[in-house]
Amino acid sequence: MATIKLQGNASGSGTVILTAPNTNSTRTITLPDTDTALISGAPVVSTLNGTGTIALQNDTGVSSVTDIGTGKYQFNFSSNFSTATYYASGTGSHNQSVYWEYLAGNHQGGQQDNTRTTSQCKVGSWNSGFVDTPSVGLMASE
Amino acid sequence: MSNYRVIFEDPEQPEQPAMVLVPSDNWLEEAKAGLLPPISVYWALQDDEQQAIAEGRHDNFKHDPEKHAAQWTAPRIGPLTEEEAIEYLIMKDIPRHIWSVEYNRPMFKIVKTADVPSDRQFRNAWRLAA
Numbered sequence: 001m002a003t004i005k006l007q008g009n010a011s012g013s014g015t016v017i018l019t020a021p022n023t024n025s026t027r028t029i030t031l032p033d034t035d036t037a038l039i040s041g042a043p044v045v046s047t048l049n050g051t052g053t054i055a056l057q058n059d060t061g062v063s064s065v066t067d068i069g070t071g072k073y074q075f076n077f078s079s080n081f082s083t084a085t086y087y088a089s090g091t092g093s094h095n096q097s098v099y100w101e102y103l104a105g106n107h108q109g110g111q112q113d114n115t116r117t118t119s120q121c122k123v124g125s126w127n128s129g130f131v132d133t134p135s136v137g138l139m140a141s142e
Numbered sequence: 143m144s145n146y147r148v149i150f151e152d153p154e155q156p157e158q159p160a161m162v163l164v165p166s167d168n169w170l171e172e173a174k175a176g177l178l179p180p181i182s183v184y185w186a187l188q189d190d191e192q193q194a195i196a197e198g199r200h201d202n203f204k205h206d207p208e209k210h211a212a213q214w215t216a217p218r219i220g221p222l223t224e225e226e227a228i229e230y231l232i233m234k235d236i237p238r239h240i241w242s243v244e245y246n247r248p249m250f251k252i253v254k255t256a257d258v259p260s261d262r263q264f265r266n267a268w269r270l271a272a
Contacts, residue, residue: 011217048164052260055143059166064235067162070265076235078169079213080187083204117191118205120235121182131261 007014013026043141045083046075050125061140071130073123075138080118086142088112092133093111144170144226147258150226150240150250151270160268162258163232179216184234185211228252247272 044061
C-alpha cells in the first residue's frame, strides 16, 4: 500500500492548517503520480486602457504592463507559469469614428502570442497598422 | 494608482521607441504588505527559460518544480515602500541587460505618472530624454 507522508519545514515557524469544506459528502482528492508542485501560476485576467496615459483597469495575476508602442502592450505576470505552453488569448476593442468595433473584420483579436514566455505575454491591436485601443485584455491560464 | 512609471529603452533594439512600465496596484499592495519572494527567485526562473530559448527547446520548456514553487514557498522579504517596490519591479519585469549594464547614457528612468505624455499621436517616436 502506498502511504501519504506530511512533512514540516525546519526553516519555518508557522502552522499549516488543512481545512475541510462544509459538506456532508465524502470527497476524495487524488494526487498525481509524478514529481510536481501542486502550486501553479495564478490565472491572469487583465485589461488596460491603451489610449492616453496607459492605465491598468483589471490586474489579476499581473505585476505590471509595458506600453511598447502604438497598439502594442505586454502583460507581465505576478508569478511565472510552470510552462510556456499555457493558454493565452489577447483581445481588444477599437473605437472607430462612428461605432465600436469588436473582434471581427479588420481588427485583430483573440490571438495567442507565439513569443510569450512563462512571465509575460504581448497583445497587439491592428487595423491596417497597429492602433491604440481603449480596451485591451489578456486571459491566460495553464 | 501608482505615482510612478518607468520609461526605458532597449539598447539591443535601437529602432524600438521608448517603452513605459505601468505597475499594477494590486501587486504594489502585495509588495507593501511584504508578500514578495527574494528577486533571485524570479532571476533563477528567467535564467532557465532564457537558456531553453537559446538552445531551441522553449516549445517544450517546463520550469524545475522546486524553483517554480519557490515563488510561493521562499521566505518573504518583508514590506517595501512604493519606491523600493518600483525598484524591485524594474529588476523583475524589465530585461536585465537594460538595467544591469552601464551604457554611455541612461537606459531607464523612474518618472512621476503625470510626467508621461497623454498625447500618443507620435507614440512611436518617443525617446528617453537625457
